Amino acid sequence: MANIIIDIASEFTGAKAFSKAESATSKLEKGIKSLGRNIGLSLGTAAVIGFGKASVKAAAADQKAQQQLALALKNVGLGRDAASSEAYIQSLQSEFGVVDDKLRPAYQRLAVATGSTSESQKLLNLSLNISASTGKDLESVTSALSKAYLGSNTALSKLGVGISKADLKAKSFDDIVNQLSTTFAGSATSAANTFQGSIDKLGVASNNVKETIGVGIIDALKLLGQDGNIDTATTKMQEFATATNETLVGMSSLLSKLKGNKLGGAILGTFGDVFSNLQPFASFRKEGRKVNASKNAGGQQGAPAELLALSKYSIVQAKIIKGAKTLTKLSAQQINDLKLKTALEKANLALGKGTNVFDLDAIQINAALINQAQLLGKATSAAQLLAIANDVARLNVKKDILALEDAIASGDAKAIEAATAKLNEDLKILGALQGQNTQMTAIKSILDGLKSKDLINQDNLDEALRKIREMLALLAQVKTPNIIPPTGTPPPGGNPTFIQTPHGISPTTPARTIEEINSAVEDIGGVVSVIADNGIEFTKLVDGAATLFQQLEDSVAKNLFIAQGILTQPFNAGSFRTAEGGSLFTSSGSGAYDRNFNINISTGIGDPNAIAEAVTQVIQDAVDRGTLRGGAY
Amino acid sequence: MPASVKGAVALRKSLREFTPDLAKALPKEVAAALKPITKTARGYLPDNSQVLSGWVTRENSQGRFPTYDIKIAKAGIGYKTTPSKPNRRGFRSLARVFNKTAAGAIYETMGRNSPDSRFVQNQDAKYGSRMKGDGKMEGRALFRAYEENNGKARDAVLAAIKNAATKLNQRSTVKG
Numbered sequence: 001m002a003n004i005i006i007d008i009a010s011e012f013t014g015a016k017a018f019s020k021a022e023s024a025t026s027k028l029e030k031g032i033k034s035l036g037r038n039i040g041l042s043l044g045t046a047a048v049i050g051f052g053k054a055s056v057k058a059a060a061a062d063q064k065a066q067q068q069l070a071l072a073l074k075n076v077g078l079g080r081d082a083a084s085s086e087a088y089i090q091s092l093q094s095e096f097g098v099v100d101d102k103l104r105p106a107y108q109r110l111a112v113a114t115g116s117t118s119e120s121q122k123l124l125n126l127s128l129n130i131s132a133s134t135g136k137d138l139e140s141v142t143s144a145l146s147k148a149y150l151g152s153n154t155a156l157s158k159l160g161v162g163i164s165k166a167d168l169k170a171k172s173f174d175d176i177v178n179q180l181s182t183t184f185a186g187s188a189t190s191a192a193n194t195f196q197g198s199i200d201k202l203g204v205a206s207n208n209v210k211e212t213i214g215v216g217i218i219d220a221l222k223l224l225g226q227d228g229n230i231d232t233a234t235t236k237m238q239e240f241a242t243a244t245n246e247t248l249v250g251m252s253s254l255l256s257k258l259k260g261n262k263l264g265g266a267i268l269g270t271f272g273d274v275f276s277n278l279q280p281f282a283s284f285r286k287e288g289r290k291v292n293a294s295k296n297a298g299g300q301q302g303a304p305a306e307l308l309a310l311s312k313y314s315i316v317q318a319k320i321i322k323g324a325k326t327l328t329k330l331s332a333q334q335i336n337d338l339k340l341k342t343a344l345e346k347a348n349l350a351l352g353k354g355t356n357v358f359d360l361d362a363i364q365i366n367a368a369l370i371n372q373a374q375l376l377g378k379a380t381s382a383a384q385l386l387a388i389a390n391d392v393a394r395l396n397v398k399k400d401i402l403a404l405e406d407a408i409a410s411g412d413a414k415a416i417e418a419a420t421a422k423l424n425e426d427l428k429i430l431g432a433l434q435g436q437n438t439q440m441t442a443i444k445s446i447l448d449g450l451k452s453k454d455l456i457n458q459d460n461l462d463e464a465l466r467k468i469r470e471m472l473a474l475l476a477q478v479k480t481p482n483i484i485p486p487t488g489t490p491p492p493g494g495n496p497t498f499i500q501t502p503h504g505i506s507p508t509t510p511a512r513t514i515e516e517i518n519s520a521v522e523d524i525g526g527v528v529s530v531i532a533d534n535g536i537e538f539t540k541l542v543d544g545a546a547t548l549f550q551q552l553e554d555s556v557a558k559n560l561f562i563a564q565g566i567l568t569q570p571f572n573a574g575s576f577r578t579a580e581g582g583s584l585f586t587s588s589g590s591g592a593y594d595r596n597f598n599i600n601i602s603t604g605i606g607d608p609n610a611i612a613e614a615v616t617q618v619i620q621d622a623v624d625r626g627t628l629r630g631g632a633y
Numbered sequence: 634m635p636a637s638v639k640g641a642v643a644l645r646k647s648l649r650e651f652t653p654d655l656a657k658a659l660p661k662e663v664a665a666a667l668k669p670i671t672k673t674a675r676g677y678l679p680d681n682s683q684v685l686s687g688w689v690t691r692e693n694s695q696g697r698f699p700t701y702d703i704k705i706a707k708a709g710i711g712y713k714t715t716p717s718k719p720n721r722r723g724f725r726s727l728a729r730v731f732n733k734t735a736a737g738a739i740y741e742t743m744g745r746n747s748p749d750s751r752f753v754q755n756q757d758a759k760y761g762s763r764m765k766g767d768g769k770m771e772g773r774a775l776f777r778a779y780e781e782n783n784g785k786a787r788d789a790v791l792a793a794i795k796n797a798a799t800k801l802n803q804r805s806t807v808k809g
Contacts, residue, residue, distance in 0.1 A: 003731060003733055004737070004741050004742070004772065005730070006635075006776070006779050007635035007727075007728075007729045008667065008730070009635055009636045009641065009726075009787065009794065010637055010725060010726045010727055011638050011639060011642055011716070011724065011727060012639075012725075013642065013725050014719070014723045
């Protein structure tokens, strides 16, 4: 949609595109500079100095790697082959285009694993072939081969070299190596002959040049630094680099002009020879060779001289190793003697322990006990069994002691150790049995403590029997009663109160009824109480009194008695009736309340004031009418 | 072409930071300068009865062509005094007037490229109007009003900015 906008005023602040363009330009500038440095278009003084630095660094790294390999070979007893190994590595790198920085670690790993120079070189060749064919890096291949040499084929199977797991398990290492050598034969050579291989070779040559120049620079630095003035040396280096730069540029210009000439091709073709034979360079090279020769002859710091020294050192080292082996044998013999001595000391210690526990008298006594136990047949208690076991253990200890003495006399270390072990074991058993005896004693004491003396006390029993005897003596003194024979008939000539029956002693007169007894009581003037069917006990009243009380109840006099306080409680006249059993006072008094007076009042429900007023009104009306009897209001 | 000013955005920031009263006054002065243009432009818009009947907004319209409604078209004409984001060429607008509705823009610019089209002919026949301005600044409402304003608004805006800058400088000058 087209917006209709009119800008009245605006300000230029810069667009993102401009900042992007600026940043891109600066990046491009940096990139161009970097590219220029990389492709050598800006080959100036700085580039020459940088190359010199890299050369020195490469030379130092190479020297360090050489020293590490030589040390590793020396440690595995291949020190004498250090020089030949280095030469072999150099030949490999020029032949297959593999830099020595990769070859040295690979060779070192194989040498450590195999301990043989020839085997290491053979496996390194194979590794190069496998690496060239499979594309695996040399380090992985050599690592797998070294592991396989030591018995682990896992890494080799992971390389994918066409050997099945069954073959890896079944075949020996030599068979596997032969198979691999057949499979990958010529791979490295073939790869080296390709264009890529040529480039690799050029790279190797370039590195070697760098290293060689670096070594030269290091030597030159040493020569320049002899006066101790490093500033001067660096200044001279800068000047040399500048001069080299100018010389190179000038030569390049000259060569480019020579290209147009007929003689140019021939000159260029033989440029290396011309360069080598030019008088100033020839002089420099001559001087350099002289310096190197003097350096090697003087045994200064340099790779060849050091390798020679290492070879000499390795011969000495071999002698030392031989001496060390002899020493090792002697040390082993010494260790064996020491072991024998230790065994004897242990045996003496065990003998000391056995003597402490050995008691001939005790054995004889215990042997007698065992014989006695055998005569008896079997032991009768656990304590006896324990004693027998103790004695047997002691006898075993004695046997062990004798066996150990025999072993010591024979001087056999193993027999001594075995006898000592047996003695220690029996001593342990004896100690355990003695501890068991102690435990049995403790248990016996505990059981004795648990026995109850009061329950089975003979003195108490004797005392009780004595008491019984005294009691029997006393009873014997008492006159025996005359027991009537059980005939059922009264004895003649008497009037006895009781007679003997088959069911026991019975009175001669028959028993009276309760009524007869009560009547007899009443005859002598006593009061007889009667228990009614309802469980209430009452007293019989005199005949005629009930009628009197009924009249009293019906009379006005009762109310008078109540009003005057003579009679405090109403009485039950019915309780005096003879028909009801006739009693004056009941024990519970419940019969006194069965004659109540009820007054019905018609008034409101639940209003106490109204009830009180109604009652008051009724009584007042009765008073007013004069119908209220027997009481004042 | 808009007048290019340097440092106006920084001026607004400075005003807001150091002289808030001037920061509030500046947009008001600019708005006062722009308001006559928008008012005049709204007046040039035709009423609903003065445009073609088929163009007027109606119910149940299925067409996708923007319909005309005087109320919406008038509401779409306005001004702004706040700086915009930079455009592709890196310019930030400090003050602007706009006609942002589709129907208003159609009325504004119709006939620029095809003045003999039927739609333009019929609309002009129904409501006679004049286009003023040149090229991309030619139009019937907003551009016409801006053209007839004769740069007064632009001058007023620039004067307001300059005035604010002067006042800010006066206040920030240290007097010894």
